[in-house]
Amino acid sequence: MADEKLVEAFVQQIRHSVDHEIEDEHIERIRKGVDDKLNQGAKLRETPLANGIDPFTVFRPYREES
Amino acid sequence: MADSHYKTIEELGRMLRSGETTPTQLAREALERLDTVGRELNAVVTLTEERAMREAENAERELAAGIDRGPLHGIPYGAKDLLAATGYPTSWGAAPFKDQIFDEDATVVRKLRDAGAVLVAKLAMIELAGGAGYEQPNASFTGPCKVPWNQDAWSGGSSSGSGAAVAAGCVPFAIGSETAGSIHSPANNCGTSGLRPTYGRVSRSGAMALSWTMDKIGPLARTAHDCGLVLDAIAGHDPADASSMRESHSYPAGALPQRPWRFAIVDGEVESADDDVRANFEAAVEVLGQFGTIEHVELPEHPYSEVTALVIRAEMASAFEDDIRSGKLRGLTAPEDRINPYTALAIPAVDYLRAMRLRGAMCRDIDTLFSGYDALLTPTMPNVAPPIDQHFNAFDSSKRRRTFGSAVNITGVPGIAVMSGFGERGLPTSLCISGRTGTENVLIEIAKAYQAKTDWHTQTPAI
Numbered sequence: 124m125a126d127e128k129l130v131e132a133f134v135q136q137i138r139h140s141v142d143h144e145i146e147d148e149h150i151e152r153i154r155k156g157v158d159d160k161l162n163q164g165a166k167l168r169e170t171p172l173a174n175g176i177d178p179f180t181v182f183r184p185y186r187e188e189s
Numbered sequence: 190m191a192d193s194h195y196k197t198i199e200e201l202g203r204m205l206r207s208g209e210t211t212p213t214q215l216a217r218e219a220l221e222r223l224d225t226v227g228r229e230l231n232a233v234v235t236l237t238e239e240r241a242m243r244e245a246e247n248a249e250r251e252l253a254a255g256i257d258r259g260p261l262h263g264i265p266y267g268a269k270d271l272l273a274a275t276g277y278p279t280s281w282g283a284a285p286f287k288d289q290i291f292d293e294d295a296t297v298v299r300k301l302r303d304a305g306a307v308l309v310a311k312l313a314m315i316e317l318a319g320g321a322g323y324e325q326p327n328a329s330f331t332g333p334c335k336v337p338w339n340q341d342a343w344s345g346g347s348s349s350g351s352g353a354a355v356a357a358g359c360v361p362f363a364i365g366s367e368t369a370g371s372i373h374s375p376a377n378n379c380g381t382s383g384l385r386p387t388y389g390r391v392s393r394s395g396a397m398a399l400s401w402t403m404d405k406i407g408p409l410a411r412t413a414h415d416c417g418l419v420l421d422a423i424a425g426h427d428p429a430d431a432s433s434m435r436e437s438h439s440y441p442a443g444a445l446p447q448r449p450w451r452f453a454i455v456d457g458e459v460e461s462a463d464d465d466v467r468a469n470f471e472a473a474v475e476v477l478g479q480f481g482t483i484e485h486v487e488l489p490e491h492p493y494s495e496v497t498a499l500v501i502r503a504e505m506a507s508a509f510e511d512d513i514r515s516g517k518l519r520g521l522t523a524p525e526d527r528i529n530p531y532t533a534l535a536i537p538a539v540d541y542l543r544a545m546r547l548r549g550a551m552c553r554d555i556d557t558l559f560s561g562y563d564a565l566l567t568p569t570m571p572n573v574a575p576p577i578d579q580h581f582n583a584f585d586s587s588k589r590r591r592t593f594g595s596a597v598n599i600t601g602v603p604g605i606a607v608m609s610g611f612g613e614r615g616l617p618t619s620l621c622i623s624g625r626t627g628t629e630n631v632l633i634e635i636a637k638a639y640q641a642k643t644d645w646h647t648q649t650p651a652i
Contacts, residue, residue: 149527170491179546
């Protein structure tokens with residue numbers, strides 16, 4: 124279970140970042156979804172990462188193929 | 190004219206060239222069966238009749254003139270409705286997008302047209318390829334897609350119609366896509382062969398993007414050989430897709446590893462499967478044991494499932510951000526799909542980037558493990574198809590081990606699923622043969638050897 128205040132902060136962020144009203148009846152599902160996502164993030168942080176480990180995608184400057 | 194249902198691409202090719210049938214005849218038969226059996230199964234979104242007859246007539250004229258485009262010339266097929274095809278809507282399986290039209294074919298559709306194949310239908314799929322986190326079969330505006338073997342069961346997802354249409358003899362092959370199981374799930378549930386190519390092997394241009402670092406496009410067909418024929422036509426670099434591989438691919442291949450092959454069973458995957466699935470897997474392994482050695486391995490320890498879930502959700506939220514914020518996705522079919530996408534807006538960028546940094550170690554460790562073997566063996570899914578009218582959790586509330594499916598998808602390695610028998614409720618079970626990056630032809634050869642010794646792939650449902 125992620126920190127309740129953090130979950131609530133994200134729920135409020137979602138509520139205020141969409142262009143429409145989210146009904147109260149849906150908030151509990153959103154709260155659970157946010158909790159799941161935060162727990163997934165916490166699980167990832169259990170594996171230490173050295174400073175020099177890049178994301179596994181490579182940026183390539185663009186040049187159109189001829 | 191001979192009945193074309195349940196014939197393989199290879200068999201239909203022989204019939205076409207011997208004059209036993211024609212491309213227009215095959216197209217008409219496919220259209221008729223899709224319109225009846227296919228619709229009964231909820232496998233069809235749109236019949237592309239006008240285009241099909243045009244392409245079939247062209248294929249017929251060419252064959253008569255001695256122009257032969259290869260094994261797919263004159264062969265009808267269906268495409269998952271996330272692939273753009275001019276002249277018809279591309280719905281992404283989702284009610285809010287059901288009327289959208291693209292003015293260019295997806296690269297895969299264009300390549301198949303160039304190979305002489307005939308597009309007869311856009312096939313049903315889970316809305317947004319499952320990216321909204323569906324939890325039940327009824328998550329498509331065309332309704333839950335049924336298994337031809339038992340219509341009380343769900344055909345799998347997200348390439349639901351692709352699996353059902355092939356298994357029901359509507360088309361000899363169909364194109365599906367997989368981000369995390371969407372080709373192998375319907376192949377398992379419907380008992381077809383299903384090939385998930387290496388990430389980047391097939392261009393994604395013109396396909397709906399769910400997760401641009403994980404989406405793969407591949408064939409479902411009756412046999413492993415047919416999957417190879419289709420992959421040969423659709424593989425290759427595409428300037429329109431920067432992630433497409435530059436290495437060429439062709440099938441049949443030249444030099445391949447010779448028997449005896451080296452196989453390994455992934456520990457944990459078999460033990461967590463249902464009894465019927467496990468029994469059929471063990472029988473399949475016994476068959477493969479005739480061709481090589483069999484060892485046991487463990488997956489290197491990594492948070493595969495968590496990384497996979499985060500990458501898909503974060504990329505999905507970005508791909509559909511405008512639609513989430515505007516409320517457009519509130520028109521999706523499954524109630525949970527209307528709400529789940531909101532939560533993906535709250536994934537911190539550092540979590541996504543951490544997942545992508547962990548992904549590198551996963552890719553290296555999986556490659557090291559796989560490099561010791563020609564193929565790794567697992568059941569494709571731990572269970573047969575779930576009931577069509579139940580929430581997934583009601584069917585299977587246990588904490589199954591599904592790590593391997595996440596591991597192979599997050600690392601982008603290929604795998605082929607082939608039917609391995611029947612399990613409970615008369616439903617198919619499936620064997621999954623996975624390999625190192627770029628080894629599709631090896632996996633196809635192994636699957637062909639298995640299918641040469643078994644007849645599961647030749648059986649047909651009473652429909």
